[in-house]
Amino acid sequence: MKKLLYFALALSLMLGTAHTAQSAKIGLMGPMTGSWASEGAEMKQVVDLLAEELNAKGGVLGAKIEVVSEDDGGDPRTAALAAQRLATQGITAVIGTYGSAVTEATQNIYNEAKIIQIANGSTAIRLSEKGLKYFFRTCPRDDEQAKVAAKTIEKLGVKKLAILHDNSTYAKGLADETKTLLEGNKDLQIVFFDALTPKEQDYTAILTKLKETKPDLVFFTGYYGEAGLLLKQKKEMNWAVPFMGGDATNNPDLVKIAGSDAAAGFYFVSAPLPKDLPTEEAKAFLAAFNKKYGHPPNSIYPVLAGDGFRVVTYAMEQTKSTDPDKIAAYLHNELKDFPGLTGKISFNDKGDRVGEVYRVYKVNTEGQFILEP
Amino acid sequence: MEQFFQQLTNGLAVGSIYALIALGYTMVYGVLKLINFAHSDLFTIGAYLGLTLLTSLSLTDRLGPLWGVILLAAMVMGFVALAGALLDRVAYRPLRESPRLSAVVSALGASIFLQNTVMLIYGARFQVYPTDILPKTVLHLFGLDVPLVRILVLFVSLVMMFGLYFFIQKTRIGTAIRAAAIDQGAARLMGIDVNRVILLVFMLGPALGGAAGLMVGLYYGQINFTMGWGYGLKAFTAAILGGIGNIPGAMLGGVLLGVIEAMGAAYLSFAWKDAIAFLVLILILIVRPTGLLGERVAEKV
Numbered sequence: 051m052k053k054l055l056y057f058a059l060a061l062s063l064m065l066g067t068a069h070t071a072q073s074a075k076i077g078l079m080g081p082m083t084g085s086w087a088s089e090g091a092e093m094k095q096v097v098d099l100l101a102e103e104l105n106a107k108g109g110v111l112g113a114k115i116e117v118v119s120e121d122d123g124g125d126p127r128t129a130a131l132a133a134q135r136l137a138t139q140g141i142t143a144v145i146g147t148y149g150s151a152v153t154e155a156t157q158n159i160y161n162e163a164k165i166i167q168i169a170n171g172s173t174a175i176r177l178s179e180k181g182l183k184y185f186f187r188t189c190p191r192d193d194e195q196a197k198v199a200a201k202t203i204e205k206l207g208v209k210k211l212a213i214l215h216d217n218s219t220y221a222k223g224l225a226d227e228t229k230t231l232l233e234g235n236k237d238l239q240i241v242f243f244d245a246l247t248p249k250e251q252d253y254t255a256i257l258t259k260l261k262e263t264k265p266d267l268v269f270f271t272g273y274y275g276e277a278g279l280l281l282k283q284k285k286e287m288n289w290a291v292p293f294m295g296g297d298a299t300n301n302p303d304l305v306k307i308a309g310s311d312a313a314a315g316f317y318f319v320s321a322p323l324p325k326d327l328p329t330e331e332a333k334a335f336l337a338a339f340n341k342k343y344g345h346p347p348n349s350i351y352p353v354l355a356g357d358g359f360r361v362v363t364y365a366m367e368q369t370k371s372t373d374p375d376k377i378a379a380y381l382h383n384e385l386k387d388f389p390g391l392t393g394k395i396s397f398n399d400k401g402d403r404v405g406e407v408y409r410v411y412k413v414n415t416e417g418q419f420i421l422e423p
Numbered sequence: 424m425e426q427f428f429q430q431l432t433n434g435l436a437v438g439s440i441y442a443l444i445a446l447g448y449t450m451v452y453g454v455l456k457l458i459n460f461a462h463s464d465l466f467t468i469g470a471y472l473g474l475t476l477l478t479s480l481s482l483t484d485r486l487g488p489l490w491g492v493i494l495l496a497a498m499v500m501g502f503v504a505l506a507g508a509l510l511d512r513v514a515y516r517p518l519r520e521s522p523r524l525s526a527v528v529s530a531l532g533a534s535i536f537l538q539n540t541v542m543l544i545y546g547a548r549f550q551v552y553p554t555d556i557l558p559k560t561v562l563h564l565f566g567l568d569v570p571l572v573r574i575l576v577l578f579v580s581l582v583m584m585f586g587l588y589f590f591i592q593k594t595r596i597g598t599a600i601r602a603a604a605i606d607q608g609a610a611r612l613m614g615i616d617v618n619r620v621i622l623l624v625f626m627l628g629p630a631l632g633g634a635a636g637l638m639v640g641l642y643y644g645q646i647n648f649t650m651g652w653g654y655g656l657k658a659f660t661a662a663i664l665g666g667i668g669n670i671p672g673a674m675l676g677g678v679l680l681g682v683i684e685a686m687g688a689a690y691l692s693f694a695w696k697d698a699i700a701f702l703v704l705i706l707i708l709i710v711r712p713t714g715l716l717g718e719r720v721a722e723k724v
Contacts, residue, residue, distance in 0.1 A: 083539075085649055087547025217694060245694035249653055251643040254433040255688040255696070262426055275549055279645055286570045288561055307645040309554040348548075 077136040077144035081124035092352035126155035137163035142372040150174030150219040168358030171351035178400040186401040188357040196227030198408040212242035212265035216272035224271040278307025285312040310417030357390040438681020439580035443635040444658035445673035447628030453604040453668035460530040463655020464537035465629040469636025470646040503633025504626035511625035666717020
């Protein structure tokens with residue numbers, strides 16, 4: 051009896067390894083737990099859906115794609131461990147992650163292991179300035195975003211600007227870049243530049259202080275949770291100043307937290323929402339996502355993770371290989387205007403996405419995000 | 424000057440919530456000499472439970488906002504008190520005779536367990552309270568804009584805190600709690616059922632913590648499963664600031680901490696708000712190691 055059991059075990063192990071040899075592995079690293087867990091959970095939904103669709107069409111290079119996901123907890127230390135675990139599992143490329151500081155902790159691990167990394171929500175400038183050969187990202191950089199933000203602020207005719215960040219790598223980077231860009235403008239005065247502590251619920255103290263400086267516009271570069279509370283508490287203070295946010299405020303929960311009356315008139319700079327993309331790919335993706343999960347994607351970053359997945363599987367198909375050098379060379383040099391879910395995708399030699407991706411949105415009185423012309 | 428008073432009201436509102444949570448830390452410490460790290464997660468549970476009960480029973484539609492919220496508060500406090508009792512039974516009581524470190528480790532474990540349970544049940548996304556329950560009136564008092572809700576939060580917190588204070592000071596059960604806090608062995612000899620006293624402490628503190636969670640949910644509207652961490656840390660600090668184990672101390676510490684933070688944010692940098700709060704704590708501990716209202720207790724030899 052026991053012998054039979056061992057035999058069965060050995061057989062199943064053999065079958066198991068035979069099975070994995072036939073499939074190509076793509077890693078997904080995202081914040082499945084921790085403060086950004088909602089982003090991570092949706093990243094997994096998006097990538098799982100795309101992998102399923104791809105496998106239904108026969109996979110890549112005649113093999114099924116297997117998605118191996120690891121949780122980085124939105125925390126650099128956890129992320130480094132997650133990257134080490136992924137790096138030992140024979141994956142060709144890894145998608146992720148969200149958060150610049152978190153990505154930074156994993157970059158060298160993947161680079162040394164010769165694994166292609168395509169980040170989806172890490173916009174800090176320095177990530178691609180290190181000259182890492184296998185690093186790419188589908189999200190644009192903070193300096194791109196800051197350019198659009200500065201242009202919008204000037205267009206709105208702001209004379210006194212308050213800038214508020216949350217000391218995270220991303221928010222501080224965006225705030226600093228925007229400040230530098232606007233310092234050359236003589237008609238514009240930056241009357242406030244400071245940070246708040248994220249994850250608190252009472253921001254009346256900083257709002258009171260901000261109000262004293264009488265700005266025409268407050269540019270908050272942090273995340274949607276805090277932005278929603280700021281808008282709500284600003285309204286409770288009877289303060290009518292307009293607010294503007296960066297792309298981390300692009301989330302429908304912003305309106306839920308603030309209430310649509312308080313969120314109305316809020317501007318934000320962001321990569322386009324899937325609903326605002328007229329391409330066939332985006333429409334098909336939205337329909338499929340809706341069908342599988344019963345609601346459209348909440349945030350743009352998981353969709354950008356989907357773009358990373360599509361780009362890398364496409365490159366594998368085109369180069370007919372899983373060799374990281376060939377794929378990296380293809381992505382750097384040959385991939386041009388790939389029809390991504392968030393628009394056309396090409397990469398420059400640093401691995402950054404080329405082209406203007408950012409748009410300006412304004413929240414209307416019903417709490418919908420309307421693309422500004 | 425106007426900013427000073429506006430910040431004072433800001434600080435008082437936050438501080439009163441810190442104080443309510445701090446009571447739970449201080450009571451458990453007073454009786455068991457244990458820091459109940461899971462207390463902040465009971466606060467989170469209060470916030471989530473409040474949302475679930477509110478939306479699933481539609482209390483405010485049936486009873487109107489006032490009675491709806493009162494009934495809701497009673498239910499939340501009751502359930503969180505039961506959760507507190509359960510926590511004591513599962514995580515602390517088996518370790519009563521063990522070294523104190525085991526109980527502390529158990530407290531940390533319970534905290535992580537509860538936090539992740541909340542995340543698994545409700546998801547990691549922010550949850551949002553309906554915005555139309557509390558009145559949105561903003562009072563204009565002496566040149567200050569003060570939302571009515573903020574005064575309500577302060578008022579309800581104070582009522583609860585003083586209610587607890589009189590309960591502890593004036594009732595027989597309160598006397599038993601105080602006796603058990605001084606010397607459990609002696610209290611037992613006097614015929615006090617110490618285990619029941621501890622159970623009661625583990626119900627009273629969480630009930631107030633749960634109420635604080637509900638208030639935070641109703642007032643700020645946005646809750647998330649990690650919210651207990653920040654509030655818990657501040658409330659714990661407030662308890663130490665006022666003198667841990669001392670009930671009026673926890674109230675004073677909480678309110679004081681809220682005001683110090685708001686003032687630090689106003690007149691120094693906002694980003695340094697937390698650093699200032701903890702710096703004050705360190706300074707007080709250097710000058711007065713027992714905290715503001717703590718008394719020097721002779722150690723048993």
